[in-house]
Amino acid sequence: MTSLAERQAELVAALTAGAAVPPGFDARLVEAARVALLRKRAGEVARQWPDLVHALGTGWYRQWSAWAATRPTRGSLRDGWDLARELAGRGELPAAAGAELAAREASLVYDGENVPRFRRMPAVRASAGSLVIQIAGRVRVLRHG
Template sequence: MSGDLAARQEALVAALTGGAPIPDGFDARLVGVARQALLRKRAGVAARHWPMLAAGYGTGWTGAFAAWAARRPTAGGLRDGWDFARACGTRGPAAEEELARREAAWVYDGGSEPRPRRFPAVRRTAEVLIVQVAGRTFTRRR
């Protein structure tokens, strides 16, 4: 019995967070409402980690992020925002700088946890040059 319950719970979590089909015996409308609420919450968490990225999308942030995230299980706000920025792009120079600054300071391959960069790195945007050396980040405006 507990194995069956665990399998049903796993199927429900996958439906709520990863876009899997709704398991038998659950109200599709209510699961859909819960899924949308979780996607809005997830967008808020990502926005706290990536404020300039979210600001670049303005009032369309939650919808754009939710549409992107609907078929992807969460990896946490930091990684979700990073993956979204790489997949959907940034809007505005502040968001571009935010992404460039993170990519200069951290190594993130899209799969494992981000970790501090050990070697020097340079990232450019249209407006800034960012150099990371020995854990310190330097910015030069163009």
């Protein structure tokens, strides 16, 4: 017999990381909860990354769901950042979202693993045709996609 903690971990994995529904749980209800959690996460990411959401338009939720379905949340800022970086890496980041990503990259240090922290030194970043500079905590868009 598995412990309560193990069963809870299995359920969380099914809800947030695309794992199989553990025995004893109604798969239909778990799926409904999983979809609701994805929608909630999408709304939280949209508040952190409005230009990304706007640039993806009607494809936002589809793109987000496909990306997030097997990834547990790391927080809305990091989730949006990771998605934007992945899209940029594939050459699929819309130009309208490039300045938003470049501004984040210029003002914060984020290695994809650790919590982002403010950048102390000046920085210049480019993404999807946008060029951004950060000096003394002020971010300026020099060229917008």
